[in-house]
Amino acid sequence: MTITRHELRQGKLSFTIWTVSIAFLLMVCVFLFPEMKGEMKAIGALFSSMGSFTAAFGMDRLNFGTLTGFYAIECGNVLGLGGALFASLIGASALSCEERDRTAEFLLTHPVSRVRITTEKLAAVLMQITAMNLIILSLSLLSMALISEQIPWKEILLMHLAYFLMQIELAGICFGISAFLRRGSAGIGLGLATIMYFLNLIANMADRAEFLKYITPFGYCEGADIVSDGALNAVRVAVGMVFAGCGILAAYLKYCKKDIH
Amino acid sequence: MDAISIRQLTKYYGTARGIDQISLSVAEGEFFGFIGPNGAGKSTTIRTLLGLIRPTSGKAQVLGLDIEKDREAILSQTGYLPSEAVFYSGMRVRDILKLSADLRKKNCRESANQLCERLQLDPSRKAEELSFGNRKKVAIVCALQHTPRLLILDEPTSGLDPLMQKEFFDILRERNAAGATIFLSSHILSEIQHNCTRAAIIREGKIIACDRVEVLARTNAKRVSIHGTAELGTLDGVRDLKISSAASTFLYSGAISDLLAVLSQGNIQDLSISEPDLEEIFLHYYSD
Known part of the structure; x- marks a missing residue:
């Protein structure tokens, strides 16, 4: 656990900034809800009449006037994008940062196997993502209680579960990529998360692009689907977890054989 | 037993030559010098021995263990001083030394304190605030604090002032007298001549001479x-x-x-x- 502990300590500042930022934005959104609810008639009509833009964010199928509908859209953009960026970023830098910062020589000349380094670094990534999601979920629930709204437990928990799984998937894929990288990990991580986000928007707008939902993890995070189905799309989640598994497997295979510079 | 035994070791980076068919053996307890100009393959040889990079062909054993199969067993008995010491940002010297000891699952606090005192290194300083020479001292303590059987030093004195160099070599001689094998890579010949018993000369990836230091000095010239x-x-x-x-x-x-x-x-x-x-x-x- 020495390496995991060290990784967590090294990532503390970045973790704190991301968690506080996402939680803060999410809470601000929730606190805006009571005020928005009153004006919802007008806004709802506006939001649902913006054509494909409306469809892109799933606003054609959600009722902006309910906390669930409001949260599904706000949450989808704040936690969805923020969490995805954070997960991709830490995944992509996990293995490559040692070579980028030229500390690889220090770490790898100690008697620790490459498998152990990979495992402990992966554990640190997963622990940070888990901790972040638990903190954000608690603060989000707290803020809902503070505005005295009935908490739609099932929908909220399902949505947060979906975002958590999405972050695991992105982190897993980026972790695999990071084993191949020496530098430039941040760009690749952020780029991947952004592309996945836009793929989902495209899939929402065009019926012919529906298959993209199986490629991007945002496909199973769609608030509108979760609320109307009352469940996650198991096939899309399963495909996503296979992607994550492949990424992690690739990381082990590559990192254990890699020449370290 | 040989502390280091290298047979026909070759490493190519793609098509670029690293080392070519190197064979070398260092007996346990020796103070061995490894001389060559920059880019001759000194670091490549060392990095291959430590398992950072994989050889293209050839074999090598360190302390009787295979470099590819027994990496961790080798590293647990080896201290390595890199030519350029880089540490994690934001860490204090004390934390770096502790991390290094923890990774070896050893408690080295006492010997770390002694070494810091001898090298005049302040363990409460932050690593990124240190000068090149002081970072080198941190690396020296990391390489020595667990009292390894084999010390591999890659251009150890760059950045150290003459007084520190003397103290450093005093420590190395003590370790050597206590039985540790020392493999000293350098392009500074006086260092090798004053400290080593045997030395190898490497040039363009090949060993061109390997003998006792006096014999190397006593060519017919x-x-x-x-x-x-x-x-x-x-x-x-x-x-x-x-x-x-x-x-x-x-x-x-x-x-x-x-x-x-x-x-x-x-x-x-x-x-x-x-x-x-x-x-x-x-x-x-x-x-x-």
Whole structure:
């Protein structure tokens, strides 16, 4: 656990900034809800009449006037994008940062196997993502209680579960990529998360692009689907977890054989 | 038993040469020097021994263990001092030393404190605030604190002031006397000549000489200096000729009788013939 502990300590500042930022934005959104609810008639009509833009964010199928509908859209953009960026970023830098910062020589000349380094670094990534999601979920629930709204437990928990799984998937894929990288990990991580986000928007707008939902993890995070189905799309989640598994497997295979510079 | 035994070790980075068919053995307890200019393959050899990079072909054993199969067992008994020490940002010296000891699953606090004191290193400083020389000291403590059986040092003295260099070599000699094997890679010949018993010379990825330091220094070349004039142009085996108004000096590797014949024809007031030092040998090995 020495390496995991060290990784967590090294990532503390970045973790704190991301968690506080996402939680803060999410809470601000929730606190805006009571005020928005009153004006919802007008806004709802506006939001649902913006054509494909409306469809892109799933606003054609959600009722902006309910906390669930409001949260599904706000949450989808704040936690969805923020969490995805954070997960991709830490995944992509996990293995490559040692070579980028030229500390690889220090770490790898100690008697620790490459498998152990990979495992402990992966554990640190997963622990940070888990901790972040638990903190954000608690603060989000707290803020809902503070505005005295009935908490739609099932929908909220399902949505947060979906975002958590999405972050695991992105982190897993980026972790695999990071084993191949020496530098430039941040760009690749952020780029991947952004592309996945836009793929989902495209899939929402065009019926012919529906298959993209199986490629991007945002496909199973769609608030509108979760609320109307009352469940996650198991096939899309399963495909996503296979992607994550492949990424992690690739990381082990590559990192254990890699020449370290 | 050999502390290091390398057989036909080759490493190519794509098509670029790292090292080519290197064979070398270092006995346990030896103070061994590894000399060569930058880019000759010193670091490649060391990095391969430590398992940072995989050899293209060939075999090597460290402390009787295979470098590819027994990496962790080798590393647990080895201390490595990199030529350029880089540490995690935001960490204090004390935390780095603790991290290094934890990764070895050892408690080295006492020996770390002693080493910090001898090297005048303040463990409460932050790593990124340290000068190059002080970062080097951190790396030295990391390499030594767990009292390894084998020490691999890659250009250890760069950045250290002369007093620190002396203290550092004192520590190394103590460790060596206590039984540790020392593998010292350097391009500073005096360091090798003053400390090592045996040395290998590497050039363009190949070992071109490996012997006791005195033997390396005792090739057939002699350092000749003469006061006076002589027709040196007719002599074979003259190198590194320096002529000033008072004296001429050169490295001579031809027959001594030819030298004496030429000198006796000239007008010589004074003459000295001595063993060249390693620096000159180095030129000798690298001049063709």
